[in-house]
Each structure stands twice: as C-alpha cells, then as structure tokens.
Amino acid sequence: MSDILELKDVSFFAQNRSIVEDFSWRYEEGKTTALAGPSGGGKSTVLKLSAGLLVPGRGEVCFRGKNIAHMSHKENLEFRAEAAFVFQDSALWANQNLLQILELPLQIHFPRMSAAERGKRIEEVLKEVGYKKEMAIRPSMLSMGEQKLIAFARAMICRPRLLFLDEWTESLDGSAAGRLVNLVKSRQEAHDTVIFVSHDLRIIRDLADQVLMIQDGKLLITLTREQLDSDAHLAQYLEKGIAS
Ligand SMILES: Nc1ncnc2c1ncn2[C@@H]1O[C@H](COP(=O)(O)OP(=O)(O)OP(=O)(O)O)[C@@H](O)[C@H]1O
Ligand SMILES: [Mg+2]
Numbered sequence: 001m002s003d004i005l006e007l008k009d010v011s012f013f014a015q016n017r018s019i020v021e022d023f024s025w026r027y028e029e030g031k032t033t034a035l036a037g038p039s040g041g042g043k044s045t046v047l048k049l050s051a052g053l054l055v056p057g058r059g060e061v062c063f064r065g066k067n068i069a070h071m072s073h074k075e076n077l078e079f080r081a082e083a084a085f086v087f088q089d090s091a092l093w094a095n096q097n098l099l100q101i102l103e104l105p106l107q108i109h110f111p112r113m114s115a116a117e118r119g120k121r122i123e124e125v126l127k128e129v130g131y132k133k134e135m136a137i138r139p140s141m142l143s144m145g146e147q148k149l150i151a152f153a154r155a156m157i158c159r160p161r162l163l164f165l166d167e168w169t170e171s172l173d174g175s176a177a178g179r180l181v182n183l184v185k186s187r188q189e190a191h192d193t194v195i196f197v198s199h200d201l202r203i204i205r206d207l208a209d210q211v212l213m214i215q216d217g218k219l220l221i222t223l224t225r226e227q228l229d230s231d232a233h234l235a236q237y238l239e240k241g242i243a244s
Contacts, residue, residue, distance in 0.1 A: 004029040004162060004193050010049055010059035012217075019045050020217040022059070030191040032184075034198060034208035036242050042217040043197045044088055044166055050195060051085050051164045052076075081109045084160035086168045088197070090151040092139035098150055099135040102126075102157055109158045125153045130179050144171035152180055163187060165196035169203060181206060199242045205229065213241055 005027040012020040020042050027033055027050070035043045048054040049061055052068035060067045063079050071079060092101055102122045106113055113121075126132075131149045139147055148171055155163065163184070169177040184194055184207060198204055204211055211223045220241075228235050 002029055003027065004064060005050055005195075006062045006065075007046075007050060008060050008062065010056045010061060012045055012049055012054060013057040018217060020049060020056075023049075023217070023219055024059075025212065025219065027193060027195060028209075029193050031209045032188055032194040032196070032207050034196055034204045034211045035214055036198065036204060036211055036238060037214040037220070038241055041215045043214050045217070046212075046214055047164055047166055047195060047197055048085075051083060052079065053085065077109075081158060082160055083162040083164065084155035084158065085164040086148075086151045086155045086166060088166040088170075090139070090144075090147040092147055092150060092154070094139060097136050097138055098142075101139070101150065102154055105154060105158050121157060122153075125157050128156065128179075128183055129153045130176060145173065145176060148172055149176065149180075152183075156183070161192050163192060163194045163196070165194065167197055167199070169198070169200065177203075201235070201239050201242060204238075205235075211238065213238060215241065 003026040007023050007025045010020060010023045011018055023046060035046055037043055045054065049056055052061060052063070055069050060069065062068065066075065068079065099122070102125070103118055106118045106121060129149045129152050131146065131153065139150065142150065148168065152168060169180055172180065181203060187194060188207070194207070196207070205225065205228055208225055210225070211228065212219055213221045213223070223234060223238065228238065
C-alpha cells in the first residue's frame with residue numbers, strides 16, 4: 001500500500017509557543033492510525049494539521065504527494081470530497097437545523113443530486129448512526145452524545161475514503177459508541193484510511209493498526225497493535241499516558 005498523507009517536519013505555533021514541533025509521519029492508505037497521549041499534548045492539533053484544516057508554520061503536509069497548502073481550488077475540493085472530519089466538540093453549525101447540516105455537504109460535493117436522493121442518503125446515514133429523533137431542530141437542542149452522532153453522520157454522508165475522527169465516541173453510551181466503532185470497522189473492510197484520536201485503550205486496540213503517542217507536541221513513540229497485544233508493559237505505558 002502507498003502513503004496517502006505525509007507530514008514533513010511539521011511545526012505549528014500559536015501565541016509565541018510551539019504547539020507541534022518537527023512532526024513527521026507517513027499515513028499508509030487503507031490503514032488505521034490512532035493518535036494517543038495526555039490531554040493538551042497536541043493530538044487535535046496534529047489531526048487538524050494532517051487534514052489540512054490548520055496550516056503549518058513550518059514544514060508541509062502532502063496529500064498524495066501534493067502540498068495541501070498549495071492546492072488549487074479544484075484540487076482542494078477533490079481532497080475535501082474524499083476526506084471527512086469529526087471535530088472533538090462536534091462543531092455543528094449553530095444557525096442551521098440538523099437536516100440543513102446534513103444536506104450542505106451533499107449540495108457542495110454532489111450538486112446534481114436531487115432533493116429526493118439527498119433525503120434518501122440522509123435517512124440511510126441516520127439509520128447507520130442510530131439517530132431517530134427530530135431533524136427540524138438546531139444543534140443546541142441536542143445532548144453532547146446526540147451532537148456526536150450528527151457530526152459522525154455529517155462526516156459519512158458523502159462516503160469519504162479518508163476519515164479524521166477526534167474523540168468521536170466521547171459522551172456516547174456503550175451501545176451508541178459500539179455502533180460507531182462497527183461503522184468504522186466496515187470502512188476498514190472497504191480499505192478506507194482512518195486517523196483517529198481516542199483516550200480509550202479498548203477502542204485503540206480494537207481498531208488501530210498503529211498508535212502514535214504524542215506528548216508536548218512531539219511524536220514520542222509509535223506502536224503497532226501487535227506490540228500492544230503482546231507487550232503488557234507497552235500497553236500499560238500507553239494507558240498511563242492516555243489517562244494522565
Ligand atoms: N490556536 C491555539 N492557540 C493557542 N494555544 C493552542 C491553540 N491550539 C491549541 N493550543 C494549545 O496547544 C496544546 C495542545 O492542544 P490540543 O487541543 O492539540 O491537545 P489534545 O492533545 O488534543 O488535548 P485533549 O486530549 O485535551 O483534547 C494545548 O495546550 C492547547 O491549549
Ligand atoms: Mg483534543
């Protein structure tokens with residue numbers, strides 16, 4: 001398998017300090033990578049840099065060999081059609097209702113899709129994530145867990161092949177979290193690329209082909225799932241880092 005995304009000596013600065021420092025990594029196409037580590041360590045920032053949502057202060061992020069920061073509008077739209085992001089805080093548009101939130105990506109990426117087809121796709125995705133309630137309401141009327149379901153549905157709606165998921169099972173009950181984990185498994189079976197942040201060692205063990213341990217904005221250690229399964233010390237070390 002080839003590399004789909006590469007971070008080359010990436011640094012990110014804010015308020016006169018470095019949040020991410022000299023971070024290099026190649027994400028393999030069709031593989032699942034977990035970003036783990038202590039709170040405030042830089043996982044969300046690395047995920048957003050990887051997705052081209054933040055522009056590095058130094059270094060570059062390349063999607064299929066092309067620097068995301070230098071993409072044309074057309075190239076960027078093609079990249080966006082292939083990729084999807086679930087934000088840690090869900091980041092649903094506050095002034096839109098849930099139906100509008102799910103319709104917008106379809107309108108942008110499939111402008112010729114009919115309203116009936118959009119409705120069908122939305123129904124399908126809602127069923128997959130298990131959201132059964134009202135759609136003509138705004139996100140502020142949802143619980144945090146329900147917002148996560150809609151954020152996940154929005155990410156899946158255009159059938160992306162590259163998924164960025166930030167703490168995507170947080171605030172969900174066990175059965176809802178399990179449903180989303182199974183949805184990610186089905187994407188893995190279809191050889192999609194998944195990059196996710198989680199504090200949950202069970203989910204990391206269940207899904208990740210490799211784990212990047214991030215602390216103080218730096219890549220501290222990389223582990224394979226086999227290493228986690230076979231080496232109790234490494235697993236313990238990771239769990240400590242996640243929990244701290
Ligand atoms: N735009 C910004 N301006 C200033 N500081 C920032 C900015 N973005 C992130 N930070 C800081 O960088 C550090 C890393 O943040 P980040 O959100 O990436 O951590 P994280 O590993 O995702 O943490 P958590 O597990 O709590 O979600 C934090 O100390 C945060 O306050
Ligand atoms: Mg975070």
